[in-house]
Amino acid sequence: MKKLSLKFLILFSIFTLFSNPSYVRDPAKIKDGTLISTNNNMTLYVFDKDSEGSGKSECNDQCAKNWPPFSLTEKEKSHGHGKFKVITRNDGTLQWTTKSGKPLYFYAKDEKLGDKLGDNLNNLWKVVK
Numbered sequence: 001m002k003k004l005s006l007k008f009l010i011l012f013s014i015f016t017l018f019s020n021p022s023y024v025r026d027p028a029k030i031k032d033g034t035l036i037s038t039n040n041n042m043t044l045y046v047f048d049k050d051s052e053g054s055g056k057s058e059c060n061d062q063c064a065k066n067w068p069p070f071s072l073t074e075k076e077k078s079h080g081h082g083k084f085k086v087i088t089r090n091d092g093t094l095q096w097t098t099k100s101g102k103p104l105y106f107y108a109k110d111e112k113l114g115d116k117l118g119d120n121l122n123n124l125w126k127v128v129k
Contacts, residue, residue: 027072027084027096028104034116035128037070037106041113044070046102048124053101055087067118067125069095070104104128 028035028044035044047067049058059067072094077086084104085097096104107118107125119127 027070027076030129032114033129035104042106043110043114043116043118044104044128045107045118045125046098046128047105048126050103052098055101057087057089057095057103059103059105060090064089066108067105068108069093070106071095098128 026038028037030036031041036042037044045067047057047059050056051058057064057069059069069089072086074094077094083099085099085101087095087097087101087103089095098104105125107115107121109115109117116127118125
């Protein structure tokens with residue numbers, strides 16, 4: 001009976017921790033000097049044509065296929081994050097930005113963890129550090 005109670009207590013504690021809205025995991029973190037997504041550990045980039053704080057992305061349509069936006073759900077947005085902001089893209093989806101409002105992207109050709117193949121591509125894309 002004690003083993004069952006201990007297992008229940010552990011599972012209940014884990015469930016409570018992750019279902020509690022006050023527990024919020026940042027969408028990205030610095031690893032080895034580079035900002036990466038906490039969801040997939042892939043490198044994040046900014047686009048020089050995006051203006052900080054403009055509330056919009058200049059990378060749409062084909063550009064967004066090559067540079068997928070670092071998107072989020074409405075539920076994630078409702079938790080609020082001090083280090084990151086959110087914009088609504090032209091297609092209505094939500095995208096994470098830096099604290100200063102620069103939209104964040106992945107590079108479609110980055111295939112494995114640690115790839116930074118898009119860094120300084122066309123002198124417009126930069127890895128976030």
